[in-house]
Amino acid sequence: MKPSYTTMPLAIQAFFVSLLFFSSIASAAIVEHVFQVKNVVVKPLCKEQRIPTVNGSLPGPTINVREGDTLVVHVINNSTFSITIHWHGVFQLKSPWMDGANMITQCPIQPRNNFTYRFDITGQEGTLFWHAHVVNLRATLHGALIIRPRSGRPYPFPKPYKEAPLVFGQWWDTDIEQLNLRPAPICDAYLINGLAGDSYPCSENRMFKLKVIQGKTYLLRIINAALNTHLFFKIADHNVTVVSVDAAYTTPYGSDVMILTPGQTVDALLTADQPIGMYYMSIIPYLSASSLAPAPPRKVINSLIVYKGATSTTSPSRSLMPSQINSVSTAHRFSSNITSLVGGPYWTLVPRHVDEKMFVTMGLGLEQCPSETKCAGPSGQRITGSLSNRTFLMPGTISLQEAYFYNISGVYTDDFPDQPPIKFDYANFRVHTDSEKKMIFPERKTSVKTLKYNSTVEIVVQNTGIITTESHPMHLHGFNFYVLGYGFGNYVPARDAKKLNLVNPQMHNTVGVPPGGWVALRFIANNPGAWIFHCHMDAHLPYGIIMAFIVENGPTPETSLQPPPSNLPQCTHDPTIYESPTTNVGLSY
Numbered sequence: 001m002k003p004s005y006t007t008m009p010l011a012i013q014a015f016f017v018s019l020l021f022f023s024s025i026a027s028a029a030i031v032e033h034v035f036q037v038k039n040v041v042v043k044p045l046c047k048e049q050r051i052p053t054v055n056g057s058l059p060g061p062t063i064n065v066r067e068g069d070t071l072v073v074h075v076i077n078n079s080t081f082s083i084t085i086h087w088h089g090v091f092q093l094k095s096p097w098m099d100g101a102n103m104i105t106q107c108p109i110q111p112r113n114n115f116t117y118r119f120d121i122t123g124q125e126g127t128l129f130w131h132a133h134v135v136n137l138r139a140t141l142h143g144a145l146i147i148r149p150r151s152g153r154p155y156p157f158p159k160p161y162k163e164a165p166l167v168f169g170q171w172w173d174t175d176i177e178q179l180n181l182r183p184a185p186i187c188d189a190y191l192i193n194g195l196a197g198d199s200y201p202c203s204e205n206r207m208f209k210l211k212v213i214q215g216k217t218y219l220l221r222i223i224n225a226a227l228n229t230h231l232f233f234k235i236a237d238h239n240v241t242v243v244s245v246d247a248a249y250t251t252p253y254g255s256d257v258m259i260l261t262p263g264q265t266v267d268a269l270l271t272a273d274q275p276i277g278m279y280y281m282s283i284i285p286y287l288s289a290s291s292l293a294p295a296p297p298r299k300v301i302n303s304l305i306v307y308k309g310a311t312s313t314t315s316p317s318r319s320l321m322p323s324q325i326n327s328v329s330t331a332h333r334f335s336s337n338i339t340s341l342v343g344g345p346y347w348t349l350v351p352r353h354v355d356e357k358m359f360v361t362m363g364l365g366l367e368q369c370p371s372e373t374k375c376a377g378p379s380g381q382r383i384t385g386s387l388s389n390r391t392f393l394m395p396g397t398i399s400l401q402e403a404y405f406y407n408i409s410g411v412y413t414d415d416f417p418d419q420p421p422i423k424f425d426y427a428n429f430r431v432h433t434d435s436e437k438k439m440i441f442p443e444r445k446t447s448v449k450t451l452k453y454n455s456t457v458e459i460v461v462q463n464t465g466i467i468t469t470e471s472h473p474m475h476l477h478g479f480n481f482y483v484l485g486y487g488f489g490n491y492v493p494a495r496d497a498k499k500l501n502l503v504n505p506q507m508h509n510t511v512g513v514p515p516g517g518w519v520a521l522r523f524i525a526n527n528p529g530a531w532i533f534h535c536h537m538d539a540h541l542p543y544g545i546i547m548a549f550i551v552e553n554g555p556t557p558e559t560s561l562q563p564p565p566s567n568l569p570q571c572t573h574d575p576t577i578y579e580s581p582t583t584n585v586g587l588s589y
């Protein structure tokens, strides 16, 4: 018989009370890490390559925290690159200087310099990740950031037997410095937890293996840390139950396939309910753009589930991956069917009143090729990108947030429009008039939109057919947004606004806009500071598919932007370290 609490001797009761007391203290722990950024030699395929890493590993270290903890990371930059580390999806409430967005919230940490990131993680649970936020470097500088409930709080789903992070990466078998200096070539492989698996040369015996026991349930914490590619993920003969996306709980959603854009995460329960054996867990690129882009090979990348008791002589079961033909509909089905866990932890009702309505066109464009350079775009011009016909120009000498805080003029203009300059047939773009022709050549400037504290913002992002339609993963720093709806073609308010889901929409920090389609998002600007909204394809950062919000102070010091920490990295005047528009030209995957 179990002793009930009240029948226990007093001393033991006191012991339990003090345990409770300590556990409530323990629920606000300080979790401290040292990130030694250094170049090391790795060999995922046949050639040795020197790459920047955190603590020598690829992917970098997994950070485990509980909701309510303070995370402290000392970044010691012993690499040859200037870097920042961004905590992708972390709200950074009251800590906007810790967001790690290069030239937005700080200048980069120079080689042989240090910086300590320190912030609380509150009001969110699930799987996120950290990554470098400087062109291309996040290819090798990334790792999982796992937020579990505070102690004593259960998951809102059956407790898994074990948990396993699965980090997808993209690999170029090239010196990473070369990647910065020419059009990024097509990648050579994708990696699952740093390994290319048995479908790649020199990698046959290096494959991530998840050992399972028949009948047990596992929580897969899946992260797409690839630079430029949406990835399908599928497990042979097993279905999974999605319980969270981008660290926001979902209504349990059963599926045999998933799609993750760069920057998205999925938590899914996997029950080992099949006969004892070995089963591939595989990824394959999802390519939504038409012909123009040089495409990486549609080659399956494998990892493996190994049941306890399986014999190594049988070959693993494989799954049929989505084909190029059905990939758009497969991706759309998965993305659009997920809903939020209403009433679950951190769920809040969708605000009905909207203060700021924005309609933002998003896609590619062209600009004049600089003299003495060769450009890969149509008729020798350079490919660029835009939001509402603006190409974002990264500040060059001071971060946007410092320019705002210190009121330094000439760094940005507060004029990001609520509408593109003209109305046109966005998704089926054709030039009939001069003003339509102007839409191909966006204006390059550092343009922001200022928001009142606590205002509700609705953004409809409309993908254009300028150059080509393509699914871009739009990522917002500092906030989660509700995804109220997805559609193909042009967003027509009279038809589409009434179909938006205001009841249980999914929440994300990154959303894949359907190719030639739209998404409708809503968020509450409750976090003063400078926050960017950008395409999470790394190749599209230098294209300028970025805009920034500045959220004004609230009524109290608590809700106001505080001065930056005194050791916030300052800019040197070496222009090569910034996300200069002259680096990547040409489309790259």
Ligand code: C2O
Binding pocket: 086, 088, 101, 131, 133, 263, 475, 477, 534, 536
């Ligand atoms: Cu994960 Cu601004 O990005």
